[in-house]
Amino acid sequence: MSRVIAAISTAAAPAGLGVIRLSGDDAIEVACRFFRPKSRTKTLRETEGYAALLGRIYDSDGDIDECVALVFRAPHSFTGENVVELSCHGGLYILQRTLRAAIQAGARPAEAGEFTRRAFVNGKMDLTRAEAVMDLISAGGRLAAKSALITHEGALFRRMQKVCGELTGAAANLSAFVDYPDDDIPQLQPRELSRVLENARVELSALLERFDVGKTIREGIDTVIAGRPNVGKSTLMNLLAGCERSIVTPVAGTTRDIIEETIRLGDVVLRLADTAGQRTTTDEVESIGVSRARERMERAALVLAVFDGSRPLDEDDRRLAEAAAQKTSIAIINKSDIEQKIDEEYIKGLYKHTVVLSAKVGEGRDELERAVLEVSGVAALNDTDLLLANERQRDCARRSLDCVDEAISSLSSGMTLDAVGVSIDGAISALLELTGEKTTEAVVN
């Protein structure tokens, strides 16, 4: 009996088509739960091997996309198991949501190299390739560990660690109370226990929200337009947004707060934030805006750093240029319609992508679009492993939350604490899976 695994099998870069692959004894059964054939007389269950069926995929939120399901029956498939390949339209959001629908339907996110491993185990690969397969898995594991390491430094990880720590504390308290009946350890008060559980519930729910990569893709890449005052940030914003949103005046320092707009550049959605010009200022109101702008830039996934091409760079420019270059960013030299006095080489030395344009005249928009696509494409590619890791993390967080909910209801219905402890242990072990501290059933064939 092998559990159904699922993964996005095409590169997570902007593309016309994307494929989700399911493999396992029940792959066809699982696919039936989120794929509805167009023809009422046909079902996936009755579809023969090597045959395709047109239909729609859906999840609990509704319809996702039209797609073609290709059925392979064991042993005639890549893995030697029952396989369903769903060809959807490209785009990370749709693929992500489809993968999640598969997981909701009972599949498990595939481990690195797991399809290949199954193919090997089922005799679909030559014995001489065994070592290559082992290397592949091991490399995949290292990559996953690396992406886990990335999240280790993140705020998300720290919050999760805090939840895990609190739950572990409660579990330890429960077991100390049990394991040392002679040491007059005070009982963990049910009220305190339910406070910890309630807290964990709130945190995990919030984390789950944040895990939603699909949401980021749907709602766009968090992008900030930054620059010292009057370099034309608002004009650029208006150019991209296609209408006048920011207050554009020739007086430097007009935009004192953050203005947001969602725009689409080709395949990519940007959530644009126009920020106050960053300069050293004595104006109290303006300085609040400036510090907000700096914070906002720190948080952003993409920074468009704007410079005034008609003036030499000053201290404020250089400080900003260096700060923004630390992030995924594009340098924009604005006001190309008038005489250029800027040190272009300095900027180009700092940034991989530099676009020269005139926001006012509307020149260079295409060039900017290309740069944005390239940068976000690279970001998406870099994200492929993270995406996979994230889907698994999300799965863990989800299971952890379920256990916490169960513990809360056990506690309130008056179950004994050993039963509550079982649920808490479940919540902790799901969280430990995230950090890779625990080997899971995932490795069982």
Add this chain to the structure above:
Amino acid sequence: MRFFAGQYDVGVIGAGHAGIEAALAAARLGCSAIIFSINLDWIGNMPCNPSVGGTAKGHLVREIDALGGEMGKAADATLLQSRMLNRGKGPAVHSLRAQIDRREYSGYMKHRLETTPGLDILQAEVVKIERGPQGFKLITSLDAEYSAKTVIIASGTFLKGRIFIGEVSYEGGPDGMFAATSLSESLKELGVSLRRFKTGTPARVLSSSIEYAKMEEQEGEEPVIPFSFETKKKLKNQVSCHITWTNTETKRIINENLYRSPLYSGKIQGIGTRYCPSIEDKIVRFADKERHQVFVEPCGLKTDEMYLQGLSSSLPADVQLELLHTIPGLEGVKVMRPAYAIEYDCCDPLQLNAGLEFMDIPGLYGAGQFNGSSGYEEAAAQGLVAGINAALKVQSRPPMILDRASGYIGTLVDDLVTKGCTDPYRMMTSRSEYRLILRQDNADERLTPIGREIGLVDDERWQNFCTRQEAKKAERKRLRETVLPPTEQLNSILVSRETSPVETGVRLEELLKRPQLDYETLTPIDLGRPDLDPMVREQVEIEIKYEGYIKRQQAAVDEMRRLENKLLPEQADYKAITGLRKEAQEKLTKIRPRSLGQASRISGVSPADISVLIVWLNSQRECN
């Protein structure tokens, strides 16, 4: 001059709690066995607390009994007082603990060994183990040579034992016995790597010098629940224990004299138990705690010696007396034996396999404190496992491997041989991930069939077990099928227990599921209830009430067992497997796991490493 003195299937070194179970199991399985003890008057001695059981340890005793061991029966026969700990904290953690008459217990065990056919008892110090043509040669200090096909080392704290009391230290075993000073060197020559652990015990004091009026009395609980599933005799509580507390004055004296403690002056090198600390350790580690609990426990009916649980110490004798006199009720106490710490040699259990056999020295087994554990119950559990496996080996039968889901015994052994231990290992309920399945009430269900298969469960016991299982099945069926009408009587009971009344007929099972209800409360309306064995009743009630949780844990168990059943070849060369990380290669080479399941529990072996092993296993299979 060396002389040949006898030939046996199984030789057991040490007649403590581990050695006793090992020797009895081997002999009962039909092997000729010999057990060596440095002093036959102290067989099954309790050099520390005069009690058996306690949290998780009570589970171990029930499991030892269910498999066909002796400890539970001996404890029942010599019981002074019994309590079920953790009542109200849930069935998973209910644990029996009994105060024991230690002299009686020792006498019981000695007689049991004496009357077991096929088992010889000898007072002798084994000083040397040599490999022989048929297993091993055991040589005593009198130059007698015994041959044994298999050998179990259950040396407790005797190996190079050293006593510490303040500034004084001398070579010695527990309770004034002498240490075994030679065997360690011989073991090292065989290739066993040894290390130093330490443990300690409190003072024994004279009962008539204690003012009990200043203490809190703790009586036993009625009815007494026996450890053994076979004990039919009604047991009675015969004594009380007493509770008192240390205070700030005690704390002051300890703090002022810490520099005289061998532990803090660095004289003791051995590592002590984290979970059973000495009083000076507690004062240092929990500096903000004002007082610590002290239990005054009787050592027997025919003695006035009292044990002071919670006051284990290695402080000098004068300081011990001074600190005892600060404690309410002990102001004028007379010490009969001072507290001491003992340091001893033990092995690194990572050298053992899951059958407790040395992987590099087939036929040699370790059990008890020698394996790095602490506690009588932990020792007895390992002794039973080692004794059974030594006998099975002699008979060319496959070893008995108990997995983590079968009980605390399996968990204990797996922890020791997979994770090892850095300080004396104590069993705790939190060590098991399957607590709701591994309850003390169902130990027979989990282990008696295994004991039967091995041959330690006789027909009568097996019959009793089967009868209980039948009764349980019938009662569960009855509860599932009996529907009670929504009468006023039923609803008034429900309302009085603060649970919602019913409008339609309701199954008895549904009612028992409610946390507010139990068998007792349903008595007036459950008219068709048969006369049930209390053991059966308890199990049925727990199974129904915790069904959801038990199912969840059972699913986890099934998942675990799938990996457990994928065996790794003993001679695997992990260093030659590509794709394994270096750390994993080293750990796997050292621990040599039996199965993929055990491998996955080794720290430093990642899920990716396990995947690599799966592929490698498959390629091996195809090659052959």
